[in-house]
Amino acid sequence: MALSIETFEQHGRSCVRLRHPRGATAEVSLHGAHVLSWKPTPGRERLYLSPNATHQPGSAIRGGIPVIFPQFAGRGPLVKHGFARLLEWRFDGLQEATPFGESAIFELDDTEHTRSLWPFRFAARLHVALAADTLQVGLEILNRDETAFDFTAALHTYLRVAKLAAVELDGLESTPFEDSARKSAPMPASNAPVRFDGELDRIYEASPRALRLRDGDSTLHIEAEGFRDTVVWNPGGTLAASMGDLGAGEHLRFVCVEAATVIEPVSLAPGERWLGVQRFRE
Secondary structure (H helix, E strand, C coil): CCCEEEEEEECCEEEEEEECCCCCEEEEECECCEEEEEECECCECCECECCCCCCCCCCCCCECECEECCCCCCCCCCCCCCCHHHCECEEEEEECCCCCCCEEEEEEECCHHHHHHCCCCEEEEEEEEECCCEEEEEEEEEECCCCCEEEEEEECCEEECCCHHHEEEECCCCCCEEEHHHCCEEECCCCCCEECCCCEEEEECCCCCEEEEEECCEEEEEEEECCCEEEEEECHHHHHHHCCCCCCCHHHHEEEEEEEEEEEEEEECCCCEEEEEEEEEC
16 A cells, blocks of 8 residues: 555544655544645645644534534524534554555544434445645445435535635636625636635536636646535634634635535435545646
C-alpha cells in the first residue's frame, strides 16, 4: 500500500492521518467522519477549519468537509443537515478494492437512536483517497431496510482562500440557481463566474461536473460524480460575525463549494447502493 496511516487525538476526538509518499496528507476525525485537513504539499492547507469550531459531542465541526446525510439543511423534519455529522463513525482501515483504488474507509450504521429520528436501516461509508496532488471523498449509502427510502446529501466542503475579493468559481455560468439567501428565489444563469461579495447561498440544480476555483495565481480543479447539484456558500461579514463557531472576519478565509443532491432526493430500493464523489486536484 502506498499510503501510511497514523492515529492521534485532537480536541479529545480520535482522528486518522493519511500520508502519501510524496508528502501529501489528509486528516479525518471519527466525529462525523469529518475531513479536517488536506495538504497536497507540506505546509499548504487547502481546507478551512474555523479556529472557533466546537468538537463537543452532539455538535457539528465548522469547516473541513462535513458529511450531510440524510437531510440537507432544513428541508425536512430532521435536525439541520441531518445526523451523520453529529455521530461517531468507525475507522475500517485502508482498503485497495474500492472505486478509487486505495482508500481509508469510515463507516456508520443505523442504531436505535438513528431509527428514532429516521426510521430506516442503512449503512453509510465514507471513502477518503489521497494521491500526490488529489483528494477524493466518496459517500456511499446502502439501503438495508425492507422498504425504499429517500434522502438528500452533500459534502459541505470549506475551501481555504487567500483573498476572497479575488476569488472566482468557473463552470456554473450557464446554470440557473435557487437563491437561498433570498427566500429560495429562482434565478437565471448569471453568464459570469461566481464572485463573493456579501452573503451568498446558492443551489445550482443539475450542475456541470467540473468546476475551477481561482484564487489569485492558484487554481483548484473540482469534480463531482453521483451528486446532481452544487451548493455555493459564503456567509458574508454580518452573518459570520453572529455565528459563535465562526466569528468576525472569518468569512474572508473560505468559500464552500459543495457536491450535493438537494433538489431531487435520491430514492433507494431495499438492497440498493448510491455513491456520490467529490474530487479536488491542484
